[in-house]
Amino acid sequence: MLHTGPAKGLGREESGDQDERRSIVATSRSGLNRTCFLVSMFASTIAVAGVVVLAVIVASHVASSEEHPCGAPPGAALLGTTNTTGAADHNVSGTPTPYHPNGTASSNATATVTAPSNATANATSTLAPACVLRGAPAVVSVVVFLDQASGNVTAVDGTSGDVLASSPTNASAVINAGISALPRDSGGTVILRSGVYNLSHSIQIERHSVEIRGENGGGDSFFTADAGYPGFRNKMGTVLVAPSGVDAIQIGMRSFVFGIAVTNVGITGLESDERAGLPADDVWSAGSGIRAQRVDTFRIEGVQVVRKEFGVRLGPVGPFAYDNVMDVVTVRTLMVSYCGFGLFASYVSAAMPPRARGMSCGVGCASCDA
Amino acid sequence: MRIRGLFGYLNQWGLLHKSGTIGQYDWVIDGVTSQADAWNAASVPSGFQATPLYLATAQELVVSNVVVEALKGSTLAAVPLLQVVVSRAGTPGDEWYRGHVLLRHVSAFSTAADAVRVVGTGVLDMTDCQFGSTGSQAFTGGDGRIMNHIVRSYGPDVAVSMTRGFARSELVDHQLWFIGVESLRHVRGVNPVGAIATPFYSAAQRLSPAKVTATEPGASAPIALTPYTVYGTDMIVSISPPNPSPTGGANVTVLGPHGHTVLVAAARLEAMTVRAGFTLVVGAENCTAVVFGL
Numbered sequence: 001m002l003h004t005g006p007a008k009g010l011g012r013e014e015s016g017d018q019d020e021r022r023s024i025v026a027t028s029r030s031g032l033n034r035t036c037f038l039v040s041m042f043a044s045t046i047a048v049a050g051v052v053v054l055a056v057i058v059a060s061h062v063a064s065s066e067e068h069p070c071g072a073p074p075g076a077a078l079l080g081t082t083n084t085t086g087a088a089d090h091n092v093s094g095t096p097t098p099y100h101p102n103g104t105a106s107s108n109a110t111a112t113v114t115a116p117s118n119a120t121a122n123a124t125s126t127l128a129p130a131c132v133l134r135g136a137p138a139v140v141s142v143v144v145f146l147d148q149a150s151g152n153v154t155a156v157d158g159t160s161g162d163v164l165a166s167s168p169t170n171a172s173a174v175i176n177a178g179i180s181a182l183p184r185d186s187g188g189t190v191i192l193r194s195g196v197y198n199l200s201h202s203i204q205i206e207r208h209s210v211e212i213r214g215e216n217g218g219g220d221s222f223f224t225a226d227a228g229y230p231g232f233r234n235k236m237g238t239v240l241v242a243p244s245g246v247d248a249i250q251i252g253m254r255s256f257v258f259g260i261a262v263t264n265v266g267i268t269g270l271e272s273d274e275r276a277g278l279p280a281d282d283v284w285s286a287g288s289g290i291r292a293q294r295v296d297t298f299r300i301e302g303v304q305v306v307r308k309e310f311g312v313r314l315g316p317v318g319p320f321a322y323d324n325v326m327d328v329v330t331v332r333t334l335m336v337s338y339c340g341f342g343l344f345a346s347y348v349s350a351a352m353p354p355r356a357r358g359m360s361c362g363v364g365c366a367s368c369d370a
Numbered sequence: 371m372r373i374r375g376l377f378g379y380l381n382q383w384g385l386l387h388k389s390g391t392i393g394q395y396d397w398v399i400d401g402v403t404s405q406a407d408a409w410n411a412a413s414v415p416s417g418f419q420a421t422p423l424y425l426a427t428a429q430e431l432v433v434s435n436v437v438v439e440a441l442k443g444s445t446l447a448a449v450p451l452l453q454v455v456v457s458r459a460g461t462p463g464d465e466w467y468r469g470h471v472l473l474r475h476v477s478a479f480s481t482a483a484d485a486v487r488v489v490g491t492g493v494l495d496m497t498d499c500q501f502g503s504t505g506s507q508a509f510t511g512g513d514g515r516i517m518n519h520i521v522r523s524y525g526p527d528v529a530v531s532m533t534r535g536f537a538r539s540e541l542v543d544h545q546l547w548f549i550g551v552e553s554l555r556h557v558r559g560v561n562p563v564g565a566i567a568t569p570f571y572s573a574a575q576r577l578s579p580a581k582v583t584a585t586e587p588g589a590s591a592p593i594a595l596t597p598y599t600v601y602g603t604d605m606i607v608s609i610s611p612p613n614p615s616p617t618g619g620a621n622v623t624v625l626g627p628h629g630h631t632v633l634v635a636a637a638r639l640e641a642m643t644v645r646a647g648f649t650l651v652v653g654a655e656n657c658t659a660v661v662f663g664l
Binding site: 333 | 378
């Protein structure tokens with residue numbers, strides 16, 4: 001047993017590929033409300049070996065010097081960053097202690113990683129590994145899935161499998177709880193497994209380096225009523241259903257955030273099942289599929305939005321200001337249909353009508369559509 | 371801002387509305403397919419233009435590989451297929467910026483309005499663009515016609531050029547296909563322009579195959595001592611003095627684009643090629659002119 005950095009796996013590197021290799025089985029362990037990952041033994045061995053290497057490196061460097069090896073405050077915990085290529089079957093517990101550049105991190109890291117006896121640390125470092133690791137991205141994941149049996153939407157720690165939140169009705173709260181579980185400074189990935197997530201309010205991203213990653217891009221929204229297509233929301237894929245007045249995903253509405261990504265999700269404003277009959281072409285619900293107000297280094301990829309007032313809306317409300325500029329934004333493979341505006345990138349002056357301003361819908365204003 | 375791979379279908383007011391003030395420094399947009407977008411212009415929020423692609427820029431904007439087909443069912447769109455806003459200086463609450471726009475490899479069809487509308491003060495260069503259809507069908511088999519102007523520039527001082535590609539409007543008067551365009555070269559369906567019945571625009575002081583504004587009528591002959599700068603295409607110009615001829619004949623002067631003298635006090639011009647950017651001044655009243663655009 002080794003002692004090292006952040007607990008509950010929140011500080012450990014966990015690539016999306018790893019997560020995707022896992023199969024998730026939501027189980028209830030005598031009311032303990034735990035979720036387990038099932039992984040292959042092969043992948044486990046590789047991954048755990050990597051963790052062991054990291055743990056040895058970090059432990060030796062942190063323990064052997066009073067000064068943080070990279071200049072951080074003494075005792076500051078390092079975000080674990082491994083190069084694991086497989087999945088791990090491990091048990092992590094403790095209190096998250098992400099490294100804070102401003103020196104506010106506590107030193108009470110008590111995470112434990114259990115490794116099998118045959119895990120071998122087969123690498124020795126002649127570098128200053130802790131410094132190298134400090135600069136590496138701290139990818140942390142949360143997995144959100146829809147339990148077909150119970151109907152619950154559940155968010156679990158992508159490393160430990162600990163349940164972060166679960167609800168039969170409030171997918172928004174569950175997903176937001178998953179985002180909130182990510183380290184505030186270093187962020188991570190929230191993986192939304194295939195399924196239809198009915199949102200009652202917006203998914204909100206107000207911290208840096210958060211990726212919302214779905215599966216299968218939500219299907220093909222062109223031919224929702226085609227007999228050969230079972231309907232947008234019913235295809236395999238991650239679909240967010242945002243009713244009128246709700247932006248499915250809001251980004252930087254309260255603070256300026258960086259390093260955000262939304263990938264492989266479908267978003268619809270239509271609450272009913274298209275198979276019941278294709279609505280008229282002018283049917284959409286107020287609000288945006290993605291609403292980003294103050295964000296930079298932002299990526300949208302593999303996203304489809306159907307039947308929202310704005311498919312993707314970028315820009316602040318109010319007079320132009322240079323700190324509202326979105327420069328480093330990339331959009332790749334965005335499909336928008338049956339919306340008002342598809343991709344809408346504009347500041348909106350106060351003189352424009354409420355609907356155009358968008359302040360009235362979905363952001364807590366009571367005068368929707370006034 | 372980088373956009374690659376944008377697909378739109380039946381978005382009521384448009385697929386892309388790009389303000390000049392969001393990520394205003396430069397945008398690169400590559401790979402856009404728009405079908406039946408901006409079909410419901412009647413419901414667009416006040417202050418916005420319904421159009422499949424609304425492109426405003428403060429500085430640089432490069433747009434390439436775009437297909438816009440605005441047909442919804444069998445109904446042509448009632449909006450411009452592209453609206454370009456360059457360096458527009460507006461009223462309070464409006465936008466104020468300047469920029470350059472490049473449109474490359476654009477195919478746009480199916481509207482009862484204009485294919486491209488331009489406003490502002492800046493530069494718009496279009497290369498390898500196709501607007502309209504030789505027949506009544508677009509690539510989807512529907513009505514691909516452009517019923518109004520191919521390009522209509524509202525200015526006040528935007529330099530618009532179109533090089534290579536294809537254009538066809540259903541307007542009978544070919545001089546109405548392009549409004550306020552500075553250069554038209556190698557555009558099939560347009561070049562060579564051929565005989566231009568009313569190429570002299572005295573208020574704007576232009577000799578042009580296209581109207582300078584939608585409302586200013588051209589004239590078939592020059593007004594004496596008015597400098598006409600050749601716009602749009604190179605011209606083959608013949609100028610004849612009235613009969614009886616005054617002393618010195620038509621008294622034609624041709625100047626280069628920077629004011630250098632090419633020809634002075636010519637009694638007449640016989641099928642002289644006058645390049646775009648050159649200026650022609652006729653000294654005598656009541657001359658007659660025959661002008662062909664290349």
